[in-house]
Amino acid sequence: MTVKYPTFLMAGRDVNRRKIMEILDPEEKYKSKILLPMLGKPVIQWVLDELLKSHFVEKIYVVGLKEEDVELKGDVEFIPVETASDFIVKAKEGLEYLKNKGEDPVNIVFVNADVPGISVKSIDSFYSQLQKYEKYDVLLGVVEQEIVELAFPDSKRAPAKFRDYNLIQGEMLAMSPKIIEEKGEIIQEFSNRRKQRSFNVMVKFVARAPRSWYRILKVLLKVAKVRDAIIGVERAFKCKVDVILVEDPGFAMDMDLPEDYEILKKYVEQTKISSTIIAK
Numbered sequence: 001m002t003v004k005y006p007t008f009l010m011a012g013r014d015v016n017r018r019k020i021m022e023i024l025d026p027e028e029k030y031k032s033k034i035l036l037p038m039l040g041k042p043v044i045q046w047v048l049d050e051l052l053k054s055h056f057v058e059k060i061y062v063v064g065l066k067e068e069d070v071e072l073k074g075d076v077e078f079i080p081v082e083t084a085s086d087f088i089v090k091a092k093e094g095l096e097y098l099k100n101k102g103e104d105p106v107n108i109v110f111v112n113a114d115v116p117g118i119s120v121k122s123i124d125s126f127y128s129q130l131q132k133y134e135k136y137d138v139l140l141g142v143v144e145q146e147i148v149e150l151a152f153p154d155s156k157r158a159p160a161k162f163r164d165y166n167l168i169q170g171e172m173l174a175m176s177p178k179i180i181e182e183k184g185e186i187i188q189e190f191s192n193r194r195k196q197r198s199f200n201v202m203v204k205f206v207a208r209a210p211r212s213w214y215r216i217l218k219v220l221l222k223v224a225k226v227r228d229a230i231i232g233v234e235r236a237f238k239c240k241v242d243v244i245l246v247e248d249p250g251f252a253m254d255m256d257l258p259e260d261y262e263i264l265k266k267y268v269e270q271t272k273i274s275s276t277i278i279a280k
Contacts (some may be wrong), residue, residue: 003131004058005174006105007051008094009076011044011113012064012083023258031069031083033255034113038265039273043255046116046268048074053120056127061097062113063090088184095180105177106134112171117250117267126172126251129244137179137239141170143252144245151249152263164225167243170252179239 013032020033030036034044044062051057052074060076064083081093091110098105107130111118126141133139145159145166159166224232226243233241246252250271255264 002056003106003134004056005107005109005127005130006098006103007057007060007109007111008063008079008091009044009048009051009060009111009113010064010087010090011062012081012085012090018256020256020258020261024261032065035070036261038116038261039268042070043116044070044113045072046272047111047113047118048072048076050118050120050123051111054123054127056124061094063094088180091175091180092184095177107136107139107174107176108180110173110175112254114255115171115250115253116255116264117253117271118171119248119250119271122246122248122251123172125246125248126170126244130174133174133240133242135240136174136242137176138241139174140241140243141172141246141251142167142243143170143247143249144168147247148249148252151267152253154263155253155260156257157252160229162224162226162229167226168252170246171254172246172251183237183239
């Protein structure tokens with residue numbers, strides 16, 4: 001039986017306006033980078049269109065925007081959360097919203113709305129693998145570095161390097177209600193520092209759990225396999241964690257830098273518009 005999941009389409013913005021918006025939106029017409037127009041529709045609509053094609057998606061909730069902010073095509077529901085609030089605030093308020101509706105999800109899937117190159121194929125790949133992890137707390141989508149660099153040679157994505165894989169973080173994540181409620185501090189710390197690729201926060205929390213020191217030390221010394229890192233994190237934070245490998249470069253290419261917009265625009269044109277024309 002196919003398990004379906006509530007999906008949070010994360011659509012907010014940072015408190016401080018990023019350089020990408022200063023350059024691409026100097027007149028401040030758009031509330032968020034995901035509202036920037038790209039090839040005839042907002043960036044967020046490209047992501048939503050692919051999610052709507054997936055038979056794994058139970059319901060799509062837009063988190064971080066209001067209905068008056070954007071006119072979206074498709075069956076979505078808006079969760080009233082402050083646009084510039086932290087990720088964990090959005091996650092907790094979103095979970096509370098579901099509970100108030102009488103829903104009790106095993107996992108909630110989070111999808112960033114600034115990945116217009118994402119495809120339904122990669123979305124289904126993540127969801128289908130997620131079916132195997134019913135009692136896990138965190139499932140992080142990742143893509144091998146060479147797959148991303150082959151499609152986006154000019155991107156500046158920093159991989160996590162292991163003996164068996166070099167991985168780039170993807171833009172889909174599944175979390176259990178338990179982890180959202182009980183480990184909010186840790187989630188926010190990692191979210192705040194994700195772009196710096198810093199291990200400082202991990203070390204801070206791992207110090208509380210001596211059983212994980214050996215595994216995390218291997219990670220810091222860059223002699224670990226992916227499984228070493230996973231076991232270390234599980235022991236440190238007392239939760240079930242794993243990664244889901246997805247073979248799609250668009251799954252890991254978000255829009256953080258000004259140059260990312262043009263890179264992704266070209267990629268969307270090639271993979272979605274041109275392929276559709278050829279198919280017809």
